[in-house]
Amino acid sequence: MTGLIWIASLLLTALAGFPLVGHRAFAGFPPPTRLVLAGASGAVLLSFAMTVAVLTGIPWNVPWLVVAAAVLAAGLRLVLRRLPVSPVRGPSEAGGGVIVVAASVLSLAAVAAALVATVAGAATSPDLLFFWGPKAQQFALARAFDAAFMRDELHHHMHAYYPPLVTNLGAFASMAAGRMSWTGATLTFPLLLAALAIGLPGALDGRLGRARAAAVASLTVAAIAYLGIEADVAGNAEMTLLLFETLAIALLLSETAASAPTQLLAGILLAGAAAAKVEGLPFAAAATALFFLARPEASRPFWPAAARLLLPAAAMLSAWFAFGASRRIFFGYSGYGRLLDLYPDHFGLVLSAVGRSLAATGHALPWLVPLACVLLALPLDRRWILPIGTAAILTAFFLFTYIHRAEDPSLWISWSAPRIFSPVAVLLSIAASLAGGRESRPARP
Numbered sequence: 001m002t003g004l005i006w007i008a009s010l011l012l013t014a015l016a017g018f019p020l021v022g023h024r025a026f027a028g029f030p031p032p033t034r035l036v037l038a039g040a041s042g043a044v045l046l047s048f049a050m051t052v053a054v055l056t057g058i059p060w061n062v063p064w065l066v067v068a069a070a071v072l073a074a075g076l077r078l079v080l081r082r083l084p085v086s087p088v089r090g091p092s093e094a095g096g097g098v099i100v101v102a103a104s105v106l107s108l109a110a111v112a113a114a115l116v117a118t119v120a121g122a123a124t125s126p127d128l129l130f131f132w133g134p135k136a137q138q139f140a141l142a143r144a145f146d147a148a149f150m151r152d153e154l155h156h157h158m159h160a161y162y163p164p165l166v167t168n169l170g171a172f173a174s175m176a177a178g179r180m181s182w183t184g185a186t187l188t189f190p191l192l193l194a195a196l197a198i199g200l201p202g203a204l205d206g207r208l209g210r211a212r213a214a215a216v217a218s219l220t221v222a223a224i225a226y227l228g229i230e231a232d233v234a235g236n237a238e239m240t241l242l243l244f245e246t247l248a249i250a251l252l253l254s255e256t257a258a259s260a261p262t263q264l265l266a267g268i269l270l271a272g273a274a275a276a277k278v279e280g281l282p283f284a285a286a287a288t289a290l291f292f293l294a295r296p297e298a299s300r301p302f303w304p305a306a307a308r309l310l311l312p313a314a315a316m317l318s319a320w321f322a323f324g325a326s327r328r329i330f331f332g333y334s335g336y337g338r339l340l341d342l343y344p345d346h347f348g349l350v351l352s353a354v355g356r357s358l359a360a361t362g363h364a365l366p367w368l369v370p371l372a373c374v375l376l377a378l379p380l381d382r383r384w385i386l387p388i389g390t391a392a393i394l395t396a397f398f399l400f401t402y403i404h405r406a407e408d409p410s411l412w413i414s415w416s417a418p419r420i421f422s423p424v425a426v427l428l429s430i431a432a433s434l435a436g437g438r439e440s441r442p443a444r445p
Contacts, residue, residue, distance in 0.1 A: 002177050006184030007191060009062070009176035010043075010169060016069035017042025020076045020268075025261035029202050036199025040247055041265060044272040044316070045069040047168040051319040053144070055326070060143040062176050076268075080261050096211025103214035107197040110218075110225035115190040118234040124186050128235030131158035136170025137180035147327040161330035164320055165275035166237040182235070189234035192243045197221045203250040208433055219370060220246060220429040227366035227425055231418035237277045238419050244272035245283055246426050249390070252291050253383055253430065258298035263308040271312035275320070278333055279394070279420055284313050286393040287386065294385035343403050350402045353410040357417040367421070370428035381436040391427040 017038035026034055049068040050060060117123040125132075135158055138149050150160040174180045200220060204213035224242055233239055248269035256262045270287060273280035288309045292299045299305045324330040358364045374380070380388075398420055402409050 002179060003181040003184040003187070006173045006177035006181035007187050009173045010188070010191070011039070012062075012066050012176075013042035013046055013069075013169075014039035015042065016046050016066050017073050019070055020045075020073035020080075021265070023077050023080050023261065025080055025259065026265070028206065028256070030205070033199045033202030033205075036195045037203075037247065037265065039195065040199075040243060040272060041268045042069055042073065043169060044165070044244075044268050044275065044312070045072045046172065047165040047272075047275055048072065048316055048319065050168045050172070051145075051164055051316070051323060055319060055323055060140075060171070060175060062172065065172065076264065080264070096209070096214075099211040100214045103201075103211075103218035106218040107221045110222040111190055111194045111197055114193050114225045114228060114234075115187075117229045118186050118189050121186075123189060123229045123232055123234040125232050125234055125236035125238075128182070128185055131162075132166060132170065132236055133180065133182060133185055134158065135167045136174060136185070139167060139171035140174035140180065143175070145323060145327075147329060150329050151327070159334070161324060161332070161334050162278065163275045163280070163317065165272060165316075166240050166277075169240075186234040189228055189239045192239045193221060193225055193228070196224070196243055196246060200246060200250060203247060203254065204433065206255045207253065212433065216429065216433040219373060219432065220426055223366040223370055223425045223429055224422070226362050227418065227422050230361040230366075231422070233419060233422075236419075238422055241273055241276040241280055242422060242426055244269045244276060245280070245287075245423050246430070248273065248284075249287065249387060249427065249430055252287065252295070252386060253434075257291075257295055258300075260304070260308060263305055264312075267309040267312045270309060271316045274313040275316045279397070279423075281313070281317070282397045283390065283394060283423060284310075286390045290386045290389040290393075293389070294383050341404060342400075343406055346403050346405075346409060347399070350399060350409060350413065353413040354399070354402070354417050354421075357414050358421065360414075361418040366425045367428065370425055370432060373432035374428055377432050377435040379436040380431065380434040384431055384434050387427040387431040387434075391424045391431075394423060394427075395421070 014035055015038075017040070020041055021034050021038040026037065029037065046065060046069040049065055049072060053060060053065070053068070114123065134155075135150075138146050142149070145164070149155060150158070170180070170185060173184060177184070197217065200217040201210075201213045204216055207213075208216065224239070228234070228239060231238070248266050251257065251262055251266040251269070254262065257266075270284040274284045288306070291309065292302065292305075321330075321332060324332075358367060374388075398417075402413060405412065
């Protein structure tokens with residue numbers, strides 16, 4: 001019962017995010033997609049409220065945290081009243097029923113496989129036991145970030161500087177349930193995967209039409225499920241990161257990407273990615289920069305668009321780093337050496353180790369199948385710059401990180417590469433929808 005309460009409490013994030021996503025600017029999305037977008041944005045605002053509460057010395061409490069996040073969402077809704085609202089697209093036309101049904105069955109099977117693997121313990125992440133779970137449990141007990149716990153040298157392996165969103169949500173659910181539920185924490189993998197399966201088709205629908213949107217969404221969900229099971233992600237931050245990143249990219253590629261409300265919502269999702277894992281920050285930065293190259297018509301005027309996409313992440317991380325600095329625990333992200341202390345002679349070793357690691361993860365099918373779909377979709381339209389470019393930048397960033405260690409990085413790569421390269425599989429899946437020879441349907445008033 002505790003596990004059910006723990007996991008069910010996370011649904012309160014949708015209540016927190018509804019004042020924002022309930023705005024008429026998002027009325028064109030199907031209700032299931034709006035529900036998922038409300039939950040995702042509400043999770044970001046809830047985490048931000050928890051971080052600010054610690055900075056101001058206010059103990060956490062489940063009811064008022066939900067209220068505080070909802071108030072933030074309502075404040076952003078007031079901001080939307082001052083922004084121009086583009087015409088909302090209508091529901092997609094009927095048709096493609098067979099494809100939609102087949103895609104839905106595939107997504108359902110993928111979520112079911114993730115659930116079975118999670119319940120059986122076959123997908124459980126060791127990192128849940130090493131740091132995600134213990135930190136969430138301790139923060140729930142302290143009803144704040146426990147500075148003494150984070151500062152203790154015995155807890156150095158828990159990476160005090162890691163961004164707070166995942167542990168914040170774990171602490172929130174633990175307070176709601178009365179204690180930490182390790183089973184509930186692992187079940188976030190199939191739960192968030194199901195949320196993506198429900199919400200992604202509607203986020204892609206306006207650009208692709210119902211059938212193609214369902215097909216691309218099922219490809220994405222199946223790739224994440226297979227990868228997540230093979231890489232043991234249940235209970236860690238990977239699925240949370242992928243939820244934010246996938247929905248953000250879908251919005252930035254949408255027909256309403258020129259709309260200020262869509263950009264603001266995408267910015268909140270990118271903030272969620274940046275606050276979920278360290279590698280979410282380069283993703284957010286790369287996606288924002290490439291958005292201006294891929295969608296120049298949708299990013300004018302430049303500075304307001306840049307502010308909408310970047311300021312939410314800046315606010316999230318500024319609050320987090322302010323906490324770390326004020327308690328003298330961390331002063332930014334810890335690295336693996338100085339920026340230019342590189343070991344380029346390891347580059348061949350790194351490439352080989354990454355290749356072996358991905359090949360050992362379902363024979364690399366979570367990456368190879370989406371890549372094959374991209375090749376079949378060639379030529380791609382100009383928007384390919386966003387997903388493919390972001391994937392390329394992330395790949396370069398990860399390889400750059402791996403050559404910072406003086407010792408052989410093969411063991412490190414063997415257990416980390418499948419997880420950190422998971423966004424690349426998602427980006428390739430989304431890129432497969434950008435066939436240049438097919439016209440996107442225009443938005444309808």
